[in-house]
Ligand code: FES
């Protein structure tokens with residue numbers, strides 16, 4: 549089974565994650581790249597190993613040209629490479645042929661997508677573009693690399709039963725009330741409510757951000773296989789779109805981060821944006837923690853209710869890029885309480 553799904557699009561950055569003229573390392577499919585944003589806003593990516601003696605270009609710096617362009621400079625002997633991989637050798641006035649092959653990027657507004665050099669097999673989801681058009685961008689959080697494979701990372705994101713374990717410290721969730729799962733192939737939607745045990749007033753006064761947690765977390769997850777999950781949160785003050793991104797850096801290394809957008813019904817909602825970013829940071833760190841504490845090949849002999857999201861991930865993984873039997877949701881529309889922990 550292809551473990552990193554070549555042919556899928558990956559969102560490797562939001563432009564706000566790239567300060568102007570500051571090189572940054574991006575990894576995908578076992579390859580490292582240096583990515584940078586020029587003054588004119590153009591984004592570039594080249595293989596990260598300098599063709600002279602292999603120094604990491606991402607550890608170097610950028611030199612700005614007069615026209616808003618910029619070149620990335622190697623930290624070892626200071627050769628500077630332009631966006632196409634040309635350099636000018638010392639003592640020569642002429643630029644060389646390209647020495648590095650740029651990574652092909654697809655820029656949609658502030659979103660930087662790539663197929664990692666593979667032939668596209670499925671399209672870029674348009675959902676993020678829609679959100680960026682209707683919501684305001686709050687920021688990014690929890691950009692972390694986890695020592696785990698892509699499948700394990702995605703299973704965790706689509707596991708609707710791990711709140712009581714992995715996330716118990718933050719949310720104190722009493723139960724998961726699963727409502728429905730709509731399976732549309734590579735897109736799906738899951739709806740569930742999570743009533744929480746309330747924090748005491750004393751606890752809230754010690755940590756005022758807890759006032760922002762609703763008594764019942766109402767979840768609508770909009771899933772776009774394999775790279776994107778959007779958690780839609782609604783409250784009286786406004787709407788939140790917490791976008792979780794996934795990037796297969798290597799077979800056993802997967803990057804994840806969150807882009808947060810909001811639509812305020814009340815101006816205070818935008819002011820508390822940072823708080824939501826902090827919650828997201830905690831959530832992702834908790835997920836990363838448990839992913840590092842799993843035996844990867846241990847057989848599953850117990851199946852819980854509401855594992856339909858994980859069934860959806862496994863089905864799409866196995867049949868990628870095709871979709872077979874896209875109606876997983878039907879039999880799972882309602883939970884079956886009498887089968888709370890069923891033996892396989
Ligand atoms: S290793 Fe990059 S310039 Fe020498």
Ligand SMILES: [Fe+2]
Nearest residue numbers: 704714831835
């Ligand atoms: Fe989680």
